[in-house]
Amino acid sequence: MSNSLTHHAYKVNQLQRYEADAAQAVGINLFQLMERAGRAVFSQIQQHFPAATKLLIVCGKGNNGGDGYIVARLAHQAGLAVTVLVNAERESITGDAQQALTLLTVLPVKIDFCPQSEAMETLVAGFQAGVIVDCLFGIGFSGVLSPALVDLITQINNQPCQRVSVDVPSGLNADLGTVLSVAVKADLTVTLIAYKQGLLTGQAANYVGNLELETLGVNRVLAALTTAACFRQSEKNLPAILPRAPCSHKGNIGMLLAVGGFHAFTGAICLAAEAALRTGAALVGVCCHEKSRNTLLTRQAELMVVANSAESLKRSALLKKIKVIILGPGLGQELWSKALFNLVIKRPELKVVDADALRLLGKSALKNTQWVLTPHSGEAAALLSCSIAEVEADRFSAVKKIAQQYGGVCVLKGAGTLVSNGDIVWVNSTGNAGMASGGMGDVLSGIIGALILQSEDLFVAARLGVYIHGRAADIIAQKHGQIGLLASDLYPEIQRLINGNYAADKIL
Structure with a gap:
């Protein structure tokens, strides 16, 4: 064949x-x-x-x-x-x-x-x-x-x-x-x-x-x-990222900013930021609520807390160094959340927009070619002003409509995750039912964000990101079973996969 x-x-x-x-x-x-x-x-x-x-x-x-x-x-x-x-x-x-x-x-x-x-x-x-x-x-x-x-x-x-x-x-x-x-x-x-x-x-x-x-x-x-x-898409036809030059340093790889983590949802921004580190982001800054700061720093020493509000982020000197932004994990829908959304969503950096930020985006008329949107079916319904049942009745139409209406690339999560730029649709072949647990989407956002940082190609990052995300979960499920699979369990496999298979000199 x-x-x-x-x-x-x-x-x-x-x-x-x-x-x-x-x-x-x-x-x-x-x-x-x-x-x-x-x-x-x-x-x-x-x-x-x-x-x-x-x-x-x-x-x-x-x-x-x-x-x-x-x-x-x-x-x-x-x-x-x-x-x-x-x-x-x-x-x-x-x-x-x-x-x-x-x-x-x-x-x-x-x-x-x-x-x-x-x-x-x-x-x-x-x-x-x-x-x-x-x-x-x-x-x-x-x-x-x-x-x-x-x-x-x-x-x-x-x-x-x-x-x-x-x-x-x-x-x-x-x-x-x-x-x-x-x-x-x-x-x-x-x-x-x-x-x-x-x-x-x-x-x-x-x-x-x-x-x-x-x-x-x-x-x-x-x-x-x-x-x-x-x-x-399968392992035989994946896009790839370029291998790092021997003289690479953290400055030319670049810095990623993760924005979210309202004080009741600290875990979400931690998962996204840590996943970005494990996928190759050289520097990861986090803008989170003041009450989330200590949890974040205790959990992962390599993360930098950049700011704790829209006002402090606007004044941060590190903002000039940011190449990619992840917006939404644990962001919430509060005044604090909306102020950050309004500041960050219009910035020029390449972005991954997820979770609460998608629901806020659905209330706007914004369109941008420089972002990846990562909704599950409920968030997709909010973006399209329709019901979840309508999204699930034709997932192919839904993912294309979101990309066409809002621009950029849409990742419609679920069994057989779809990735579309509004024209082409790729269907992912990895993943399992054990991924139906809290935080999996946050980890995906971190993976895609780090891949954007390393490729500067939204479609490549989205396609490769969903494949690695699902493949890591499949490997763990094969070893230990699907039940009890945690989002943070994926980190070691993510690191192994990104190093072992998906640099351009190895996959092509």
Whole structure:
């Protein structure tokens, strides 16, 4: 499988429009493409579940079902016990799916045609100790499932079996990553030709399981026919920062200022500032509330308290040395907070704007090309004057709208964090549920701020920052588990990662 274009992700209408053209361009027809798909899926099943001896393949009437018939044929030929359930009348199967079914029916494979989903539910309930292969819908699904299909998919999820979804877990919107009622909770999803953007973010994380891409030899042609809707970043296609020259000193690396830490929220600014140090910021100053000062200095001796209010910051001689500002962690919404926000937000330095500063920004009409905004879905809703549900219903649209409305780069945090400059969207591939704990966003702000200091490129810093942040958490979770993962646990791994992998002379 070629790696050069496997980071491209597409919308459903692009794949539907260009699939036949891509197949024709490589000299095959759509049935031959279906054969490739079925073989690729069966190969993945063998790799992931080598001990499996039984398959239950649940098919719809379309081409996703056709892929399932080919998997069934190959599994039978390999000596596995195979049962096929079809949620349709035999006569309704047409086209390439019919051709695949015809080849299957000459074999002694049990096939039940169950146009009533309730009958399928009963048959699924009787299947134990094997692998269920979900071929119900594929990429074309959108809208609302019927009550009978909700019950069928619920039964599939309740079986004590491994589950494999072909292309997309049935019930998941392949464009948006949303689930309106229920979807198959796959242990493995084998997606075909190219990534579908909805598999990579939002609710999809609850349903996709291990995601494997099989390009079927046509991804290069597809990329020539249509422009990717977004891009999936992994360790193979990260941006990089330049390595430090041997004669580097703290003055030419530069100083970062972290602004926040109202007296009730000292921890947030500490986490952001310490993360910036661990990611390579040579000098980190902090402007925090007077009551936060002692905690800050006790916690990390290398941090400098620059000021404790907007007035004192305005008078500080160190302000002239600042190259990058992180604004927002623990800032609060008080008069003290608003005064600092009003002073700092209009300054010319490159910035990371996070947390409380985002909510204050949402009440303004400011736009700036020189900042990275890092909202979670609640803060994104405040920026867009909409509900959290509306943000989560289309995360791709939300991240682009924020970048377009406010300028700069937006990082929409969550499962499958999105990074956009208003035009291009990158989807991050690292991170885990253990990161749902206090302070993780503050650490991310510190990482991105330090990377801006070292690269002076907002998009590079944001993309690399979210990857390192998630990768550090993944390493710790692999060692110790996700539960109890703390934001401050990330520091040693952040330092190791930034030194070991992501300098330009090592990654490129």
